[in-house]
Amino acid sequence: MLPDSFALLKPLCLSSCHSLDSLKKLHGLLLVTGLIHDHSVVIQTIKSYLRFDHPLLALSVFEAAENPTLYVHNLVIRGLSHHGFHSDLLRLYSRSQHSSRHRLGSDEFTFPFVIKACSAVSGFRAGKAVHCVVLRSGYGGNLVVQTALLVMYAKTGRMEWARKVFDDMSGRDLISWNALMSGYSSNGLDREAFEAFRQMQADGLKPNSSTFLGVIPLCRSLEPPMARDLMHGLSLKCGAFSDKALVPTLISMYAGCEDLTAARLLFDLLPSKDIVVWNAMISSYSQNGKWDEAIEVFQLMHHNDARPDIVTLVSVLSSCSNLCTIDCGKCIHAIGIKLGICDQSSVVAALVSMLSRYDTMMNLLRKASNLKDGVVGKTV
Template sequence: MEEIVRNTLLDVYSKLGDMEEAWHCFEEMGKLGDDVSFNSLIAGYARLGKGELSLVLYVQFLRTGLRISQFTFAGVLSACAGISGLVEGKQIHALVFKTGFEGNVFVANAVMDMYAKSGELESSWRVFVGMHHRDNISWNGLISGYSREGLSEEAMNLFIEMLKYGVAPTHFTFSSILSSCASIGSLLLGMQVHCKTIHCGLESDVFVSNAIIDMYAKCGSLESAMFVFNERSNLNTISWTALIAGYAQNGFNEEAIKLFTHMLKSDFKPDNGTFASVLSSCASLTALNYGKQVQVHAIKLGFDSNIYTASSLVSMYAKCGDMKEASKRFSAMPIRNLVTWNAIIAGHAHNGEGEKVLELFRTMVEQDGIAPDHVTY
């Protein structure tokens, strides 16, 4: 009885993300610790993105000689997916075969997801094809994998096959496939998928409606994006960001800035994506004063040190001609990426500072080890 109670408590703490208390329960169990307690801990650490700890526990679990189950495999494979642990994932996949779990749909889905999130889509496809039974999680895993890797056509073809087999799409399916439509700029396909979400009764789901707004915005149909946005009763930061980004990307920079102002007045908090889009609009309009106001909000919310927002600030100041502030923001960044370097180099080039440009270029390549791209040149 004591073992059941402690396992229940451990599982509750694990699912709540309180791994300190979960570990405390595990330690108190001592020799009473069983496969259930190990599985709860492995899955708990994986959910929190601490896959390395999940793998340590998994190795410890194997040494105990306890019975391995589908839950063990699902938890540790999820951990591998979260940390791109392809080598470890392949080793665990081999054990799946050795222990006869390859026919278990729960485990097969976890294997497929691990390969997909590690960029090994061919391996993921082979697992999918070899499955005797597939559920919507199987289909969603591969579709999202293709979408994530930019293989939009493959994602669309698989979605069509999914419908032919009579498998009901979920909000995960639609989020992925709408993202693919947005990536290839296919408004017609996006509209057809939108109709399908209505048919399935999922158009009001927060994930799906955000994906619909994003799809219309990226396909240049801003009127449709705004219509869906205005019909929503469950708006969130992602909804606002998708719309603002759409207006910014399509050159409607003043409208993007107005939307950002409206967002703040509506008590929604911007994120990195929001700041990147509105700062891009400020840069395009050379609206330095408004850009400074946006920076104040970024500092207030703690986003100014984030590499994406910081890069956008460097770019905004450079394009607005304030190279002193652009250089200041650039120097304050602990980590820089190619976008940041391109922004500061372009700013100095625009101001005719050839020697400074060459100096920065050498530092980027020789010290930071960042390879230039066509934008740099």
């Protein structure tokens, strides 16, 4: 007697199928018994393959289904998008629009993932074609779909199209504002991004940490300097410092404006510091030619038992190179060996640069010692 659908569905539940191998065996049993054609079984099988990070197997289940619904179609579309299978997603979408067997149409749960795939692999023309389908399907006013279109146009360098989509939105939320500002920023339109930030505030929306992370780096290219102080003040007012990613961005902003005093003050005020914060402060000093201070912060980091990473070593070795302090560089090299990260290409390059600069300086000093002109020798 063949098991019924319920008996076979039970092992497919999230808490029951613990391996891909067992799922494949169960899938084979479903094929043999013919119960794979049960709509509920199809859904559970697809969900299980997605849970094991195998969207292409989920796609094969969908394509073998007799009468798949739009819900099942969207389930596979979302899984392919989540795992980065954008080309497969677009092929599935195309078949679902034109195939006489699986012609399912699209809805507000389909379009955002299709539009994202267009921006990832196909570009402006494909995205624009999907935009036309969106309008014909009556989803042109859906905020989630509009935001996806905005991001797609921004990623393909068409900010005039992105702005038009944004202006057509009837209920802009923080996500859509952040997408617009990010689009301007990624396309090198810093002033437009900052102006959008001001417009967002005028509309009464409270920025979040994602907003600040996108806008703060722009302040280093804007005048007057009060722009950066305004951003810092707003960050404090809105409580955005609860996001640990924001503090390094602020430190880098001040360093980019050559205001290392403000950067260090912010750094010192933090009660606890992760590796990203330490690296931001060290890099800020190193990039502004304050190499002694960069090494001093690294030593402070070491005393606080914070574990350096590749970014840390490269920044500090660069400072050692500029100061020609070979002994300090050797100590940092030893730390890198102990941590097992000295075989990374960026660290090796920093070490080679430091040693070559030290050798060059030693050769100059040896030549200077043979010069009779004491002034020249002292200068070297």
